[in-house]
Amino acid sequence: MAELTMVEAINMALKQEMEADESVLVLGEDVGVDGGIFRVTDGLLKQFGEDRVMDTPVAESGIVGMATGMAIYGMKPVCEMQFSGFSYFAFHQLEGQTSRMRWRSRGRYTVPLVCRMPYGGGVRALEHHSESRETYFAHTPGLKMVIPSGPRNARALLVSAIRDPDPVIFFEPKLNYRSFREEVPEEAETLPIGESQVVREGRDLTLITYGALTQRSLQAAEQLADEDGVEAEVIDLLSISPLDDRKLSESVQKTGRVVIVHEAHRSFGPGAEIIARINEKSFYYLEAPVERVAGYDVITPFFAREQDYIPDVSRIIEGARRALSA
Amino acid sequence: MAELTMVEAINMALKQEMEADESVLVLGEDVGVDGGIFRVTDGLLKQFGEDRVMDTPVAESGIVGMATGMAIYGMKPVCEMQFSGFSYFAFHQLEGQTSRMRWRSRGRYTVPLVCRMPYGGGVRALEHHSESRETYFAHTPGLKMVIPSGPRNARALLVSAIRDPDPVIFFEPKLNYRSFREEVPEEAETLPIGESQVVREGRDLTLITYGALTQRSLQAAEQLADEDGVEAEVIDLLSISPLDDRKLSESVQKTGRVVIVHEAHRSFGPGAEIIARINEKSFYYLEAPVERVAGYDVITPFFAREQDYIPDVSRIIEGARRALSA
């Protein structure tokens, strides 16, 4: 098995799915000749030609709208928003057309597209390049919303997303694009959309997280074990919507204490829904208020201050200690 | 005092603020000659002329973007999205420009605009005309998001919104546009943005709601009093963001049982954040899981089925009974 970065793993998923299925194609700004500004689509134009690897004008609504049309016609387009911060130019397409076509046509037309976009901070980028606004999509019926945390699950989730009969918003944690490598098997793996994973078992506390912060949460868990003798269970959500609340319940009912960790703004963020589900399904098991360790409700700061915006290991540990001591 | 419908009360707020302050102006599709498709802006063109009452092309992004520019220049534009379902065409403006200009310019430029839009169902309208997606805006730092529930507070909140130095998203419950009248004083009243109101006192249960469902929640409370001998406190949020969690805490700490009622989709909706705040601030007072009586996570149905989508009095009562018996 090859040791790949997340960029390479996603590239592999695209390449293999395009090889396996003629109806898969890729479109977006700079995804062709340039191979994507993060090189995620590198080499695809050369292998598959410009019919299937389209360098588009700078027009997000047009990109998503065209992809939606192609999908209606039976293609499986994978479109890229250069940064999630620019996907709002296409928000009315996603909300008003992409997410609704199956329902509006009562199943006559479906929209098996994937809308990929790098999200999140930590790479010293400019304004609008570091946001984490998965809530917008998770709150939109008809869309699915997934976020991998490492090369291997990125590849597997993307394969699932491409094969999924419904539109999937696919957030890529750009902080993890090249930060570590993982073995990724050559044969196509999939991961069921809507299922989370326990990535560390524990009995004292549940850390719920996803994306770039899964690594940090795991580090925090190790440190808690070392320093506090506390065994934290870590859940990597993978899917924000559908949210795997059964997996959450199992863990919470075991530990009774929960910390949610995300980069997204705290208020009205994914953590709120997770708390609501825990409230609904595991209320009587909770021994302390659920803690949110999240981005603040401010405009995501420029990079000189962003390390204080994004939850780091010590903030996670602080949150855990609060949950444990409450 | 005149007995006004909500449409008339909002019209009054606009008229009086325009009379009092030359920098207030109104723009949107059909807001001029036609007086707005709901007649909210009726008569304004005649009184204030076309410089200040602008019939625009069908271009939501342009409308919000222009309004943002005017606001930067010192005007106080009140722009209308014909239905909240079309505001997503302007979402990138609201997210990327309107909400950020104060911060980006570090206070040099401010955006004192109001973006009005009718929201919610119940008027037998077409697709896209009945949504309730306040979450999108509430999750966006830099925006405020308010929703009145009756003629008098609609007028007062709109006056506050116009005078507010920051951009305010102003949702108008179209179901209540003409469904009842209230006395509205001639002199301009304001209501502080960010403060909720207890509209019915009670000790057994807290019903948290806003907008069109405030009426229904009050009815449910009466019925609960009659049938179950239960006294429900009803809180009308008025502001979704900033969320008045102190008022919520006070009530919850008294009653220990909570039902949240909203039209918005359940998952990742406003109810989730309310639960999260209660979890954080009143966890130890809660005697039962917080109940959500909300719109389902489906595409808002056409009008033949919408009465089953929007929480009605009996669904609210069912939720209350669950909260009481848990």
Add this chain to the structure above:
Amino acid sequence: MPRKKLKPKLQLEYLSVLDDKGKLDKDLEPKIDGKTLKRMHRVMLLCRRFDEHLLKWQRQGRVGTFAPVKGQEASQIGSVAALKDEDWVVPSFRETAVALWRGTPLTGLILYNAGYNEGGQIPENQNDLPISIPVASQMCQAVGIAYAMKIRREKKVTMVYFGDGATSEGDFHESLNMAQVFNTPTVFLCQNNHWAISVPREQQTASSTLAQKALAYGMPGIQVDGNDLLAVYAATQEAVERARKGEGPTLIECVTYRLSVHTTADDPSKYRSDDEVETWMERDPIIRMQQYLKDKKLLTEKQIKKIDEEVVEEVNKAWDEAAEQMEDLGDPLDMFDHVYADMPPYLKEQRDALKQSMEVRRG
């Protein structure tokens, strides 16, 4: 060299074939066989009568808000008739005549307007997208569909309908630009009916024609008399053939007029004069078409009358059928269908909760 007028290559024309009175310019008459002409006329009339009935039913509270076609029948039928069945149609929200031409049953349209989204379902083998309400946003879907046709080498065409108001939206721009950049077989059919609700065409945009907007994309544009079925047909036919041959998209502006309300929620007396409407009444596309058919000896006054009676009967029958269907519809639990291919667990739970609550209520 230094200061000069730029003369970008313009392909921009105006076309009219039948004059206001239905009189023909023989040289320009498109070849359409008699059977097709008669079908065109029949669907135009059916649509007109259906409109009238919907209006009446709406006033009686039997259906909800809808958008009448009255006055735009030639723009719709003249254009859609230039397509083959295998071509695709992407409508906006006012294309009732188009839908009827393509095969949508009246009952479906009635159900749709009565608030049942079952009515929006397109019959199998009819390649039309459902009604799309957010102005201009359907246009990029059409470009995407056409692109897929193109790379599959299928020689099909996608036609997309929109209004004068739609030309102001960003999606109009992105769609036309991308259609030309990718040379897709798309026909952009703009019904300039002079009004976007209360905003007149002149306030919508300051360009003297809408057709000239094509130049911004290096696309051919043509303006036609949209109340002249033959002109609309001829222009569309050309555009469709160009698209089919791989020569790319065209923007067609049909200059027509909305004779009725914007929707039933609208009161046009707030913003336009009866005089203006009267002037356009005189250019009624159906009357012009009938004159042409009579001149061509394809139909007599008596036959027209008979057709008129037939279509009214058809409409009334459709109501009865639809009303019957409605009795079996409206199960609230259906709202959970078709959100996703497979219902995720949280939706199942919500559905079960509603089901249970319905059972409790029924007692």
Add this chain to the structure above:
Amino acid sequence: MPRKKLKPKLQLEYLSVLDDKGKLDKDLEPKIDGKTLKRMHRVMLLCRRFDEHLLKWQRQGRVGTFAPVKGQEASQIGSVAALKDEDWVVPSFRETAVALWRGTPLTGLILYNAGYNEGGQIPENQNDLPISIPVASQMCQAVGIAYAMKIRREKKVTMVYFGDGATSEGDFHESLNMAQVFNTPTVFLCQNNHWAISVPREQQTASSTLAQKALAYGMPGIQVDGNDLLAVYAATQEAVERARKGEGPTLIECVTYRLSVHTTADDPSKYRSDDEVETWMERDPIIRMQQYLKDKKLLTEKQIKKIDEEVVEEVNKAWDEAAEQMEDLGDPLDMFDHVYADMPPYLKEQRDALKQSMEVRRG
């Protein structure tokens, strides 16, 4: 009458004053006094040297990603110089030369690029909006500002900058359409630098010029040699005067070239040839400008050399100052400032929590 070519009123021109070698077309030479010409040249050179230093600092990890101006100095200075101080400028993300002309201190620009949004703050009395990154979305702000100027009868002008890529966004379209409909004093200044990251101008849109897009809105359009400071100035000056007189907006396309990387995150060797870059190097707007100044006897080679040394010194001094300022910046608690006029309670709580956690960490 029936089938005819449409000839919409076109006001579409091309203008060039200095040729590739800096040789002047006397008839077209705009009147600019010597002092202003020398300032123009100085700021162009300052911007060029600043670019080079930023690039170096970026490679050293001292600043973050930024977008160099190299090659576009004439488009920026030729246009902005036609404005008065009281006019407003709405930039995109590549307008460093514009910012320097208007008075933004180098230190501010350095801070901005080092990740401190304090650097984005515009000095009081300088009527520029801050850098705007989402492509084309700043354009409607400019129309709104211009509209406010118009209804206040102020005789001011708003100029908005954007690139060739930006012309594909819906916001470009909505902005130009609304500007013309409301006849606002807006000058739309497009720097067609041939590339939108890796996408060449010809793949961005199929129209033969960008200037012709103005026709879609009934707006005058002009294409100029964007490496020719005098042509840019002359065209802009006219557009500004028209706007100031209440005659409405203009679209100006400056045909120029991005000689450097898109941003420091970009590798142009992936998508364009050195030859192409070489060709454009020969049309370097600064060299052409210097030739003109020398021909006019306004500057000698020696003086130019001296200025070059001065600006480099200025840039280095600015770095030292900025570095000093940075030491006092970066308090994480500042991120809570300027979100709202008054900090709402929930934000105060979050700020307090961060403060406390910082104190705990410091021990």
